[in-house]
Amino acid sequence: MALLIQNTYQFKFDPAAKMPFTDVNESMASYEAIQAMTQQGITLGVSETTFGPSMNMNRYSFSVFLARAENPLLFK
Amino acid sequence: MKRVGLLTLLLAFLFLPSHIFAEETDTYLIHANEDQLEEIKVQFGAVTKEFEEIPLVELKLSESDKAALQEQFSSAEIYPNRQYETAADLVSPSFSMIKSAPKQTSPYSGKGVKVAVLDTGIDTEHPDLKVAGGVCTAAVCASKVPYDDNFGHGTHVAGIIAAQKNDSGIIGIAPNVQLYAIKAMNNRGSGSTAQITKGVEWAIQNKIDILNLSISISVNDRPLELMLQEAYKQGMIIISAAGNEGGSGQMDTMTYPAKYSSVIAVGAVNNDFSREENSSIGPSMEFAAPGTEIFSTYPKELDEWDNKIDGYRNLTGTSMAAPHVAGVFAIYKEQYPGLTNVKLREMAQATAKDLGTPGRDNVYGFGAIQYEKEIKAVPFIQAAIKKGGISFTLKNSELATSPSLKEGTTELKSTGTNKWETYKTKGNYSFTFSYTDTKGVKKTENLSISLTEPAFKDVTMTSWFAPHISYLYSNNMISGYTDGTFKPRKEITRAEALILIGRAKGLDGKARNTVFKDVSANNAASGYIQAAYDKGILSGFPDGTFRPYQSVTR
Numbered sequence A: 001m002a003l004l005i006q007n008t009y010q011f012k013f014d015p016a017a018k019m020p021f022t023d024v025n026e027s028m029a030s031y032e033a034i035q036a037m038t039q040q041g042i043t044l045g046v047s048e049t050t051f052g053p054s055m056n057m058n059r060y061s062f063s064v065f066l067a068r069a070e071n072p073l074l075f076k
Numbered sequence B: 001m002k003r004v005g006l007l008t009l010l011l012a013f014l015f016l017p018s019h020i021f022a023e024e025t026d027t028y029l030i031h032a033n034e035d036q037l038e039e040i041k042v043q044f045g046a047v048t049k050e051f052e053e054i055p056l057v058e059l060k061l062s063e064s065d066k067a068a069l070q071e072q073f074s075s076a077e078i079y080p081n082r083q084y085e086t087a088a089d090l091v092s093p094s095f096s097m098i099k100s101a102p103k104q105t106s107p108y109s110g111k112g113v114k115v116a117v118l119d120t121g122i123d124t125e126h127p128d129l130k131v132a133g134g135v136c137t138a139a140v141c142a143s144k145v146p147y148d149d150n151f152g153h154g155t156h157v158a159g160i161i162a163a164q165k166n167d168s169g170i171i172g173i174a175p176n177v178q179l180y181a182i183k184a185m186n187n188r189g190s191g192s193t194a195q196i197t198k199g200v201e202w203a204i205q206n207k208i209d210i211l212n213l214s215i216s217i218s219v220n221d222r223p224l225e226l227m228l229q230e231a232y233k234q235g236m237i238i239i240s241a242a243g244n245e246g247g248s249g250q251m252d253t254m255t256y257p258a259k260y261s262s263v264i265a266v267g268a269v270n271n272d273f274s275r276e277e278n279s280s281i282g283p284s285m286e287f288a289a290p291g292t293e294i295f296s297t298y299p300k301e302l303d304e305w306d307n308k309i310d311g312y313r314n315l316t317g318t319s320m321a322a323p324h325v326a327g328v329f330a331i332y333k334e335q336y337p338g339l340t341n342v343k344l345r346e347m348a349q350a351t352a353k354d355l356g357t358p359g360r361d362n363v364y365g366f367g368a369i370q371y372e373k374e375i376k377a378v379p380f381i382q383a384a385i386k387k388g389g390i391s392f393t394l395k396n397s398e399l400a401t402s403p404s405l406k407e408g409t410t411e412l413k414s415t416g417t418n419k420w421e422t423y424k425t426k427g428n429y430s431f432t433f434s435y436t437d438t439k440g441v442k443k444t445e446n447l448s449i450s451l452t453e454p455a456f457k458d459v460t461m462t463s464w465f466a467p468h469i470s471y472l473y474s475n476n477m478i479s480g481y482t483d484g485t486f487k488p489r490k491e492i493t494r495a496e497a498l499i500l501i502g503r504a505k506g507l508d509g510k511a512r513n514t515v516f517k518d519v520s521a522n523n524a525a526s527g528y529i530q531a532a533y534d535k536g537i538l539s540g541f542p543d544g545t546f547r548p549y550q551s552v553t554r
Helices: A002-009 A031-040 A059-070 B034-044 B063-072 B093-097 B153-162 B193-205 B222-233 B318-335 B341-350 B466-474 B494-504 B526-534
Strands: B027-031 B047-050 B056-060 B077-080 B114-119 B131-136 B178-183 B210-213 B237-241 B264-269 B285-290 B294-297 B312-316 B380-386 B389-395 B401-407 B414-416 B419-423 B427-436 B442-451
Touching: A002 A031, A002 A059, A002 B494, A031 A059, A059 B466, A059 B494, B034 B056, B034 B063, B063 B077, B093 B285, B114 B153, B114 B193, B114 B318, B153 B178, B153 B294, B153 B312, B153 B318, B178 B193, B193 B222, B210 B318, B222 B237, B237 B318, B237 B341, B264 B318, B285 B318, B285 B341, B312 B318, B318 B341, B380 B442, B389 B427, B389 B442, B389 B466, B419 B466, B494 B526
Parallel strands: B114 B178, B114 B210, B131 B178, B210 B237, B237 B264, B264 B285
Antiparallel strands: B027 B056, B027 B077, B047 B056, B294 B312, B380 B389, B389 B419, B401 B427, B414 B419, B427 B442
């Protein structure tokens, strides 16, 4: 999801910012996308320290992220 | 005008304009042999159209040219270029007096607005009227459909408001309203307190937006007043004829229910805006509207007045003036969703065409009602509904300082200066608009908006994510399942996610073969998947698959 949304919306983000999640590392293809998602406020992870990158998503949470990506003014 | 117990209809016999179906212009069609046609074109020029399959040209000719051509080319056939038009709905000239002709009100037509005519019923078989429903509270009802009109008065009133746009007969001010008949008056045009009060109650229970009362009662009838007060409190716009009692000077000849403060009283004017001589006068007068020789629908079986048994006739009186005002309010009601009866009344007052003594007076009230497409005199909220989305714009913002729009105690998200937006599921919602007016007075106004969609069985406003889903739904990105559910907690597949992204970004979703070996043109998402691939949004798995049915991971 993170990669798909970031590829679609190309949000600006700070690549030097500290990654708050212990289950995400730089070798993952979605590393930068996850940085963008959290900095953009689209998702804040499943806990303070975990993002849950391999967890499956349900229809409502994907809808929430897409709405936030489409219209940050209304949904962030 | 109908009195309780006593009938006074003012009649007028007028010849009706006949429709023009064909009309000559100064262009002509010339049919002759090819050689002659060439010569004609050289000599007479001004060819406006040529035909290929038969020797025929269209020419612009003066009367003398035409005669000359015919003389020189005696075998040439000259035909007039006739203008054909479909038989049109006749627009009452009275509508232009209040800026409510179809040209002036377009694109609004009263769509979605429920209007009831409490009267002698409405002719349910009239080809120019579509009655959505009704009730009979009179002592004597019609035999087949209880609220059918066997007197004529109610049918005439109804036609002014809502005669159909059907290229025949007439058209009403608001032809697309849902029209309801409340037959509280019997076949002699009379009714009792209980019958009329019961009719108003039916209007409340059936959520009627606009109630037309072209009735006149000489006494103050408290039970009726109480019921009308309740209807007004619940948001109904109530309009009544002022009465046809004449009068002069400071006399108060107005009748009930027009005199009640919950009711908008309408007097009648002639075609030149002068008072119709019998129109009542008094301090409760609110608007003037056309009421002289108004041409409208009438039950055909009773239409014996003008020697034309065609289902139409002229009538005069404040009974005919009131439905003009009801029609204008129906247009406003459609144009301004959410505004209360109180607010719409204020807006109509502020835009009336002042007549007689400057300001409000006993003869014309605030003046002749006028439909104004852009009301300038009053600050108000223009709401626009797009499925589950409501956007609000403050109009005439220069007249309102510190504007605020709240739902309960929460300020709505602003999407720009004097603009707000919110997304909801099916239901009724109330908002509060507050501002300070130009006199420094703090004002608070309510707005109530009904949404009919999205109506997913398993997503309601109790779910925190409902606004997000409604947003996607309102922007045609997601539609849920055919069984009316959304299944919010079901895992989302990669194919479904790509459909959502594709719709959000306006990608070409036409099903087609893709670069992925497991996504063929048979897959509903194939178009979006290929389009996303082309845009570099996705790349698939190293083995050349996309795995469309696998769940999306975070």
